[in-house]
Amino acid sequence: MPRKTINRQVKEPPLFDIFKPRGVAVQKNEFIIMNLDEFEAIRLADYLGLDHKESSLEMEISRSTFSRLITRARKKLARLIIEGKQLKIDGGQVHFRQNIYECHSCGHKFKMSIQEEVKTCPSCGSRNLFDLAGGFGHGRCCSNHSQHRGKGRGRGKRS
Ligand SMILES: [Zn+2]
Ligand SMILES: [Zn+2]
Known part of the structure; x- marks a missing residue:
């Protein structure tokens, strides 16, 4: 198919x-x-x-x-x-395979699997995190895609 x-x-x-x-x-x-x-x-x-x-x-x-x-x-x-x-x-x-977070308190940048949602900076414990995939409108859609690889249909284009 x-x-x-x-x-x-x-x-x-x-x-x-x-x-x-x-x-x-x-x-x-x-x-x-x-x-x-x-x-x-x-x-x-x-x-x-x-x-x-x-x-x-x-x-x-x-x-x-x-x-x-x-x-x-x-x-x-x-x-x-x-x-x-x-x-x-x-x-x-x-869709993204992994995500990057940037801490706006200490400047630390780190990578995580797209499936994981992170709320606090592992370096300083701040919750002031910027989620880069989220900034592009991605996150959950990417992890759904990777769990159903090849079965899901492409979602419509983001405006
Ligand atoms: Zn930090
Ligand atoms: Zn996505």
Whole structure:
């Protein structure tokens, strides 16, 4: 039975989601939006140096889908540096495998499996934690997805 789900697996949320060129007054509508799946494609192929086959397996998509994805992502990075646009990483039909938390009290950053919900900083005990996957609208959906891998249908695109 062919898989219906179109969600792509992204290892973890990006640590940075907005990039802007120095000294350019940029309007809100001048953002280039890089989807989370495009970010992951850049991370796998260009940052880690995996080939397209390995990268596509990581993301659980076909190799040809991966090739289209990385081409689109590189085009956005090229526009960013040539045209001096702002870049925002957001959206895309993805789920995360693990989460990153950042403590706003002590600055400690730590990674957890996406299934675990953490309320206090393991370093200082503060409850002032920022949940990065949550910031992208993810969390429970990702752990449901990983428990029913291959059975669930892709959820609609987040607006
Ligand atoms: Zn802390
Ligand atoms: Zn999710």
